[in-house]
Amino acid sequence: MAVGIFDSGLGGLTVLDAVHERLPDLPLVYLGDNAHAPYGVRDADDVYDLTTKAVDRLFQAGCDLVILACNTASAAALRRMQESWVPADKRVLGVFVPLIEALTERQWGDNSPPREVAVKHVALFATPATVSSRAFQRELAFRAIGVDVEAQACGGVVDAIEEGDMILAEALVRSHVDALSRKMPEPEAAILGCTHYPLMQDTFQDALGPNVAVYSQANLVAESLADYLIRHPKMVGPGEVSKFLTTGDPKRVSSRATQFLRRQITFEAA
Ligand code: DGL
Numbered sequence: 001m002a003v004g005i006f007d008s009g010l011g012g013l014t015v016l017d018a019v020h021e022r023l024p025d026l027p028l029v030y031l032g033d034n035a036h037a038p039y040g041v042r043d044a045d046d047v048y049d050l051t052t053k054a055v056d057r058l059f060q061a062g063c064d065l066v067i068l069a070c071n072t073a074s075a076a077a078l079r080r081m082q083e084s085w086v087p088a089d090k091r092v093l094g095v096f097v098p099l100i101e102a103l104t105e106r107q108w109g110d111n112s113p114p115r116e117v118a119v120k121h122v123a124l125f126a127t128p129a130t131v132s133s134r135a136f137q138r139e140l141a142f143r144a145i146g147v148d149v150e151a152q153a154c155g156g157v158v159d160a161i162e163e164g165d166m167i168l169a170e171a172l173v174r175s176h177v178d179a180l181s182r183k184m185p186e187p188e189a190a191i192l193g194c195t196h197y198p199l200m201q202d203t204f205q206d207a208l209g210p211n212v213a214v215y216s217q218a219n220l221v222a223e224s225l226a227d228y229l230i231r232h233p234k235m236v237g238p239g240e241v242s243k244f245l246t247t248g249d250p251k252r253v254s255s256r257a258t259q260f261l262r263r264q265i266t267f268e269a270a
Pocket of ligand 1: 007008009011012037038039040041069070071072073127130158193194195196
């Protein structure tokens with residue numbers, strides 16, 4: 001019984017933590033492709049190749065269901081993987097849809113035509129690759145009409161977080177929020193469209209001000225996974241042990257992960 005959680009690096013740990021809290025008995029195998037992070041500056045083919053390799057490793061580790069806890073991989077590779085790569089007895093799910101359903105006040109699987117929703121001005125903060133894919137706007141357009149989305153590609157933030165340089169990460173977040181505010185002065189909602197960004201959530205909220213509702217994915221994805229497993233209990237694979245795998249240096253990655261989650265995390269080589 002194990003579910004796989006994949007991210008280019010440490011960001012998916014924010015999702016892992018929320019899933020663990022929601023489903024404490026579910027074994028989770030985490031894989032961070034730290035050797036190749038950040039993905040946000042790579043092209044779609046490159047992200048596809050790296051993501052399929054990593055997901056295959058999670059299948060080998062006994063996971064039949066893998067969550068791409070990485071918006072960049074979900075935006076640039078998921079659809080292609082689902083159409084032509086995922087074996088019939090496995091599932092790979094992304095992180096976009098739960099977030100957009102929350103923003104558009106929809107229940108899981110509500111496929112009714114797009115309609116007007118309460119929020120009209122949404123700021124999207126994401127990696128350059130996610131922004132240029134326009135996957136968020138595409139998924140939103142299936143569900144809502146009349147929502148103006150202004151996207152800000154937050155170059156450099158993931159690198160700074162992966163390096164553990166939180167002072168630089170904070171300065172970059174503030175300058176990206178500034179740039180966004182010049183394009184959209186009064187968003188009602190802001191989406192943190194990268195799983196690394198919840199580690200900087202307080203800075204985003206502080207820079208955006210108290211009137212902006214900041215949506216981050218971890219709890220929404222955990223809730224949606226719990227719901228999915230009730231409907232598809234067989235998708236919990238045969239793996240029984242929780243573990244943390246990395247393509248990077250396990251010692252270095254463990255120390256950063258322990259710093260971020262404020263509990264001991266020990267990675268092993270993928
Ligand atoms: N944390 C990932 C995301 O949600 C990827 C960041 C990156 O590797 O650039 O987009």
